[in-house]
Amino acid sequence: MKKCPTCGTENTDDSQYCDECGAMLAGGDGGRRSNIPLKIDAALEKATSKAAANFDSTTTGAPVFQSSSATSIEISQPSGNANQDAPAAFENEAARKFSADGEKANGARATLSLERGDAAGKQFAILEGESYIGRWDADNGVFPDVDLDKHDPEAKISRRHARIVSGGGAFSIEDLGSTNGTFVNRSRRLIPGVSHALRDGDEIIVGKTFLRFNVSE
Numbered sequence: 411m412k413k414c415p416t417c418g419t420e421n422t423d424d425s426q427y428c429d430e431c432g433a434m435l436a437g438g439d440g441g442r443r444s445n446i447p448l449k450i451d452a453a454l455e456k457a458t459s460k461a462a463a464n465f466d467s468t469t470t471g472a473p474v475f476q477s478s479s480a481t482s483i484e485i486s487q488p489s490g491n492a493n494q495d496a497p498a499a500f501e502n503e504a505a506r507k508f509s510a511d512g513e514k515a516n517g518a519r520a521t522l523s524l525e526r527g528d529a530a531g532k533q534f535a536i537l538e539g540e541s542y543i544g545r546w547d548a549d550n551g552v553f554p555d556v557d558l559d560k561h562d563p564e565a566k567i568s569r570r571h572a573r574i575v576s577g578g579g580a581f582s583i584e585d586l587g588s589t590n591g592t593f594v595n596r597s598r599r600l601i602p603g604v605s606h607a608l609r610d611g612d613e614i615i616v617g618k619t620f621l622r623f624n625v626s627e
Contacts, residue, residue, distance in 0.1 A: 412436060519576055522556055525613070525620035529561055536574050536581070536623075543616055544571040558619055566590045566617030572600075574608065574623075581608040581625070590617040 412421045412435045414428035421429055428435060520536040522543075534556040535541075544554035545567050552569045559567075568588040575582050582605040585592040591599040593615040600606050608614075610625040 520574075520581060520610075520623065520625045522574075522614065523622045523624065524561060525622050527561060532561075536576060538576050541574045541576070542570065543567075543573065544569050558616070562617060562619055564618060567619060568617070571616050575605065581623070582606060583608050583614065588616070592616050 412423060412425055413419070414421060414431065414433055414435060416433035417428060417431045419428055419430040421427075421435060425435055427433065519538055521533045522536060523534075524530050524532045537555075541555040543556040543558065544552060545559040545562060545565075546553060546557045547569045550569065554570070558571075566589075568586070568590070570586045571588040572583055572585050572592045575584065583592065583594065583600070584605045585600040585602045587602040593599055594606055594608070595613050596615070608623050610623070612623045614621040614623055
C-alpha cells in the first residue's frame with residue numbers, strides 16, 4: 411500500500427495518485443494527470459455552476475444578468491396622438507383661410523366671384539383699403555389683387571383695369587382708364603377716375619368678364 415504524503419490516505423501499490431486528494435504518490439510519473447487536488451477541481455466546478463445559475467440567456471445568446479436588488483424602470487412613451495394632432499391643427503387653421511390664387515382670404519371684408527366660365531364661383535378677396543383688378547404683368551410691375559389673366563382669354567381686361575376701395579364699412583369701384591370699360595349692374599360705362607358706390611350683390615363687368623360683389627357678414 412502507498413500512503414499519501416499529503417492527506418495520509420492509503421492507496422494501492424499500483425496507484426500513481428492519491429484517490430482522496432489527487433496528490434502524486436511516491437514513484438508516480440505524472441503522465442496521466444496534473445497534480446491539482448481534486449478538492450480544488452470540485453470547488454471550481456461548484457463556483458462555476460453557481461455563477462451560471464445567476465444569469466439567463468436570451469434568444470440571441472447574450473447573457474441577461476438578474477439581481478434581486480435590481481430596480482425596474484419604466485420609460486414613458488409620448489402619446490401617439492401628439493404628432494398626429496399637430497398636422498390636423500395646422501390643416502384646420504389653413505382651412506379657415508383661402509389660398510392666394512384668388513379664394514377668400516382670412517380677414518376679407520368682401521369678395522368678387524366669377525359668374526361665368528369653367529371657373530364660375532371662384533372667389534377673390536377684397537380687403538380693407540384698395541384692391542386692384544386687372545391682369546398680371548410681371549415685366550411691367552403690374553400685380554393686381556384680383557388677377558383675371560387666366561379668366562380673360564380674349565384679353566379684354568386691361569392690366570390696370572379698376573380698383574375697389576373699402577373703408578368705414580363702405581365700398582366703391584373706380585375705373586382706371588381701361589380700354590373696354592367697367593360696368594355695374596349693366597348700367598352705363600363708368601367714367602374713369604370717378605368712384606361708384608357698391609352694394610352687396612352688385613354685378614360688375616370688366617371687359618367681358620362677369621363678376622358678383624358680395625359683402626362678408
